Amino acid sequence: MKSAAKAQQAEDSAETGAQQIRDAIREAIVERRLSPGTKLSESDVGNLFNVSRTLARAALQALSYEGLVSVEKNRGAFVAYPSPDEARQIFSARRLVEPGILREAAARITPDDITYLRQLLLEEGRLMSERGQTARRAEIKASGDFHLTLAVISGNSIMQRFMEELVARSSLVIALYGQSTASSCGHSEHGDIISAIEADELDRACQLMLHHIAHIEADLDLRERKSLGLKEAFEL
Amino acid sequence: MKSAAKAQQAEDSAETGAQQIRDAIREAIVERRLSPGTKLSESDVGNLFNVSRTLARAALQALSYEGLVSVEKNRGAFVAYPSPDEARQIFSARRLVEPGILREAAARITPDDITYLRQLLLEEGRLMSERGQTARRAEIKASGDFHLTLAVISGNSIMQRFMEELVARSSLVIALYGQSTASSCGHSEHGDIISAIEADELDRACQLMLHHIAHIEADLDLRERKSLGLKEAFEL
DNA sequence: GTGCAAAACATCGTATACAATCTCGCCATC
DNA sequence: GATGGCGAGATTGTATACGATGTTTTGCAC
Numbered sequence: 316m317k318s319a320a321k322a323q324q325a326e327d328s329a330e331t332g333a334q335q336i337r338d339a340i341r342e343a344i345v346e347r348r349l350s351p352g353t354k355l356s357e358s359d360v361g362n363l364f365n366v367s368r369t370l371a372r373a374a375l376q377a378l379s380y381e382g383l384v385s386v387e388k389n390r391g392a393f394v395a396y397p398s399p400d401e402a403r404q405i406f407s408a409r410r411l412v413e414p415g416i417l418r419e420a421a422a423r424i425t426p427d428d429i430t431y432l433r434q435l436l437l438e439e440g441r442l443m444s445e446r447g448q449t450a451r452r453a454e455i456k457a458s459g460d461f462h463l464t465l466a467v468i469s470g471n472s473i474m475q476r477f478m479e480e481l482v483a484r485s486s487l488v489i490a491l492y493g494q495s496t497a498s499s500c501g502h503s504e505h506g507d508i509i510s511a512i513e514a515d516e517l518d519r520a521c522q523l524m525l526h527h528i529a530h531i532e533a534d535l536d537l538r539e540r541k542s543l544g545l546k547e548a549f550e551l
Numbered sequence: 552m553k554s555a556a557k558a559q560q561a562e563d564s565a566e567t568g569a570q571q572i573r574d575a576i577r578e579a580i581v582e583r584r585l586s587p588g589t590k591l592s593e594s595d596v597g598n599l600f601n602v603s604r605t606l607a608r609a610a611l612q613a614l615s616y617e618g619l620v621s622v623e624k625n626r627g628a629f630v631a632y633p634s635p636d637e638a639r640q641i642f643s644a645r646r647l648v649e650p651g652i653l654r655e656a657a658a659r660i661t662p663d664d665i666t667y668l669r670q671l672l673l674e675e676g677r678l679m680s681e682r683g684q685t686a687r688r689a690e691i692k693a694s695g696d697f698h699l700t701l702a703v704i705s706g707n708s709i710m711q712r713f714m715e716e717l718v719a720r721s722s723l724v725i726a727l728y729g730q731s732t733a734s735s736c737g738h739s740e741h742g743d744i745i746s747a748i749e750a751d752e753l754d755r756a757c758q759l760m761l762h763h764i765a766h767i768e769a770d771l772d773l774r775e776r777k778s779l780g781l782k783e784a785f786e787l
Numbered sequence: 788g789t790g791c792a793a794a795a796c797a798t799c800g801t802a803t804a805c806a807a808t809c810t811c812g813c814c815a816t817c
Numbered sequence: 818g819a820t821g822g823c824g825a826g827a828t829t830g831t832a833t834a835c836g837a838t839g840t841t842t843t844g845c846a847c
Contacts, residue, residue, distance in 0.1 A: 331624060331800070356828070367802045369605075372829085376609065380616045382709075388567060389808050389829055401709075408709045411651035419647070473618075473637075473644045477713060567830070592798065603832045608799090625799055625838050790847085800837070807830070817820080 336364050336374035344383050344394055345459070345486045346452040351396040355384060381480050383487065395487055399537040402488040406532045409481050412474065413462065413528060414521040419469040421512050421520065428468050432509050435461055439502060455486060461505045485531070492535040504530065572600050572610035580619050580630055581695070581722045582688040587632040591620060617716050619723065631723055635773040638724040642768045645717050648710065649698065649764060650757040655705040657748050657756065664704050668745050671697055675738060691722060697741045721767070728771040740766065 340360070343349045361371035375392040378384040386392040397405070435457065442454040459482040466478040504527040511520035576596070579585045597607035611628040614620040622628040633641070671693065678690040695718040702714040740763040747756035 333800095358828075368829090369801060369803090373609075373612065376612070377616065380613065386829095390810095391828065404707045404709050407655070407707055408713075411655070411707075411710065412648055415647040415651070419643070471640045471643055471647075473640050473717075474647065477644075481709075569830095594798075604799090605831060605833090622799095626840090627798065788847105790845105792843100792845085794841105794843075796839105796841075798837100798839075800835105802833105802835080804833075805831090808828085810825105810827075812823105812825090814823085815821090817818105 332366065333370045333373040333377065336360070336366065336370060337377045339364070340374060340378060341381070341383060341483060344378075345483050346455060347486065347490045348452070349394050351394050351487055351491050353394040355392045355394065357392070382484050395484070397484065397488050397491065399492070399539055402492060402535065402537055405481060405484050405488055406528060409485070409528050410525060412477065412481075413465075413524050416466050416469045416471075416474055416478065417508070417512075417521055417524050418517060419471065419474075420465045421515075421517055423470050424468055424512065428464075429509065429513060432461070432464060435464060436502075436506055436509070439505070443502060458502070458505075459483075459486060488535065489531070492537055494536050495534050568602065569606045569609040569613065572596065572602065572606060573613045575600070576610060576614060577617070577619060577719060580614075581719050582691060583722065583726045584688070585630050587630050587723055587727050589630040591628045591630065593628070618720050631720070633720065633724050633727065635728070635775055638728060638771065638773055641717060641720050641724055642764060645721070645764050646761060648713065648717075649701075649760050652702050652705045652707075652710055652714065653744070653748075653757055653760050654753060655707065655710075656701045657751075657753055659706055660704055660748065664700075665745065665749060668697070668700060671700060672738075672742055672745070675741070679738060694738070694741075695719075695722060724771065725767070728773055730772050731770050 340349070340355070349355075355375060357368045357371045357375065360375065361368045364371070375384055375386060379386045379392065383395050384392045385395050439454060439457040439461070442450050442457055445454075462482055463475070463478055466475040469475070504523060508520055508523045508527065511517075511523055576585070576591070585591075591611060593604045593607045593611065596611065597604045600607070611620055611622060615622045615628065619631050620628045621631050675690060675693040675697070678686050678693055681690075698718055699711070699714055702711040705711070740759060744756050744759045744763065747753075747759055
């Protein structure tokens with residue numbers, strides 16, 4: 316068997332048009348070109364991609380199933396604005412599933428996969444040292460790709476889809492509540508995890524993963540930002 | 552705090568019409584009134600619910616995101632027919648997440664929740680002893696509700712949604728590959744798990760859960776049923 | 788009777804049209 | 818000056834219409 320990670324890119328492609336729009340918007344959200352709360356009106360989306368509202372609507376619906384946009388009845392679709400509680404749930408879910416995914420991935424991993432992961436890391440490191448918006452966006456994506464690739468290697472496409480959702484939503488949460496400028500502070504931690512897998516130290520790898528997730532979460536400021544557009548907003 | 556499990560039923564209701572159709576079809580699938588492979592044409596669904604194809608289509612799309620129906624481009628939607636490999640992935644995913652959910656649920660469980668769970672079990676037992684199709688269907692649902700309720704109690708709505716998907720798809724798998732007549736053979740196992748939680752024996756509860764899932768899976772005959780409408784079908 | 792081609796049919800993919808609902812500004816009123 | 822209703826505009830919810838694609842059937846040739 317070859318590397319499971321690389322087979323990934325072979326998409327069915329040519330999906331039903333709405334899929335392409337969905338993917339485009341998702342990418343924009345994950346890369347933070349679209350901020351939480353931004354309104355995504357069906358007409359605007361349709362015009363932007365030169366399709367009818369029908370397809371725009373379908374794409375937005377799809378994104379709402381992934382939790383990336385929230386559609387409010389008769390009001391429209393908005394880029395999701397996860398509440399602090401939602402944010403905690405997202406990371407709680409990640410702590411719940413990622414160790415398990417890691418274990419399954421470790422059981423099936425091939426040398427090719429490890430090579431691929433290390434390559435990913437290198438790329439990530441390179442982007443970190445670079446300046447500029449595009450580099451920043453690419454870095455955000457690369458950081459998530461590490462976790463995603465582990466899910467791919469695990470061979471369970473259901474968990475893989477779930478992780479895609481979790482990583483995408485995590486990106487939203489970090490955009491909203493992240494404090495440190497370095498978006499993917501724990502770069503080296505990814506490398507440590509791979510090393511632990513290579514050394515067959517599974518328990519340690521899981522611990523590292525948990526710490527890594529906790530580390531990301533620790534960088535968030537999850538205090539209720541209740542509207543507070545009232546007295547408190549002006550008394551200082 | 553009161554019982555988390557009961558708050559569940561308070562739905563937003565009145566969702567956008569398509570939701571109702573989606574829920575109706577999902578229920579039909581989970582209760583096995585619709586068999587895997589059944590064609591769900593957009594027109595038929597629309598006529599059945601007295602809505603246009605637009606809404607029918609939206610509902611079917613939604614179900615395809617949950618993996619309960621598969622839509623094939625230009626051919627139509629069908630009740631999903633999970634392959635043996637998919638079936639294995641579904642149960643693998645359940646083994647991966649359910650112990651974690653159980654742990655979180657145990658940490659937040661209230662006496663009211665336990666009462667509710669035991670009530671669920673009683674109902675399940677009653678249905679098991681009853682005869683008839685409707686009882687059988689209700690039993691299937693009740694069996695899944697136990698696992699779902701644990702997810703509700705865990706307080707993580709993301710994991711809850713994921714479990715809903717997994718339980719629904721499990722029902723499909725059992726419909727396809729299940730052997731034993733008793734659909735939810737492991738009824739007593741549910742009770743054992745609750746008891747273990749009550750006794751604060753978390754590790755044992757997790758073990759029981761894993762055994763329970765393995766037990767369900769062991770009842771499946773996951774051999775490739777390749778068309779076999781050929782020679783093999785007649786040589787005996 | 789068998790095999791292939793083409794047309795008829797059914798079904799999906801997408802666009803457009805109309806109805807329902809919400810938003811927001813304007814004016815009258817208190 | 819603030820408040821509440823009313824109407825125009827904007828946006829979503831749903832239905833219908835038309836073109837594209839796949840499937841089945843028909844019909845002709847062999």
